Amino acid sequence: MYDTARRVALVKQRVRENTRRRQRRGIYVLSAMCMLLFAALIQTAGAVIGQGQTAVWGVFGAMLLREDAGGYVLVAVASFAAAAVITALCFRLRNRENQKKDGTDKPNRHEQEEKSQ
Structure with missing residues (x-):
C-alpha cells in the first residue's frame, strides 16, 4: 500500500x-486543419486562376500586372x-487553458499591466 505522499505524486x-x-x-488536430486548408487553397487557386503565361521574365510581382491576376489576389486575401x-x-484557446489552469477567472497579464499604468 502506498502512503499519501506517494499517491499524490x-x-x-x-x-x-x-x-x-x-x-x-x-x-495534431491543428496540423491536420492547416494541411486541409492548404489543400483547399491549392484547389481554389487552380480553379480561380485562369490559364495564362506561366513564365514571367523578371520579378515575380510582375504577374500581378496581368489582367487575369485577380485570382492570385483573391487567394492571397483568403x-x-x-x-x-x-x-x-x-x-483564445491559450487564454482559456491558462484560466482553467489557474482555477479562477483572473485577468490576463497584459490586462493587469494596463490597469497598473
Whole structure:
C-alpha cells in the first residue's frame, strides 16, 4: 500500500501525462486543419486562376500586372484572413487553458499591466 505522499505524486504524474497527451492531440488536430486548408487553397487557386503565361521574365510581382491576376489576389486575401482567424483562435484557446489552469477567472497579464499604468 502506498502512503499519501506517494499517491499524490502518482496522481500529479498522471495529470501531467494526460495534459501532455491532450496538448499533443491538439497539435495534431491543428496540423491536420492547416494541411486541409492548404489543400483547399491549392484547389481554389487552380480553379480561380485562369490559364495564362506561366513564365514571367523578371520579378515575380510582375504577374500581378496581368489582367487575369485577380485570382492570385483573391487567394492571397483568403489565405491572410484564414491565418488571422487561426491565430486569434489559438490565442483564445491559450487564454482559456491558462484560466482553467489557474482555477479562477483572473485577468490576463497584459490586462493587469494596463490597469497598473
